[in-house]
Amino acid sequence: MSDNKAPGYPAYIKEGADCSLTVELSRGVDIAGAHVTSIKLREPSLDDQLVSQKIGNNAEAEVALIANLAEVAPEELRGVKMRDFIRLQEALGFFYD
Structure with a gap:
């Protein structure tokens, strides 16, 4: 979060004091x-991003x-329904704003 302006999070995303985001599924x-x-x-850290990019496949890297x-293990996350995965993707996008 590069400035003091609060992003417009949807109701299912809450920001913690440590800049974490909790996504209600x-x-x-x-x-x-x-x-x-x-x-x-x-x-995420820069290292997190670099490690995920080494996977190659964009979808697998994002998971x-x-x-x-x-x-959590990527295998455990694979059980999430698409509606909730889209919420997780949206939260991830806020880290890049």
């Missing part, structure tokens, strides 16, 4: 044996990046 997803209804994404920021 519309359907939830099973992660590590538990049903979760929100996923917290930490702010790997979001999973890394949420501190």
Whole structure:
């Protein structure tokens, strides 16, 4: 977040004091044996971006990046419904504003 102007987050995205973004999921997803209804994404570093780009395939790289920021295995994130994945993608986009 490069300036003091607050981005226009939708109601399902909340910014934490540590610049993390918590995304409320519309359907939830099973992660590590538990049903979760929100996923917290930490702010990415340049290294996070570079590591994900080494994967090559844009879709796989994005899944790997979001999973890394949420501190879950990419395989666990694959169970998320598309509506919720789009919410996660949207939250990721706010880190680049």
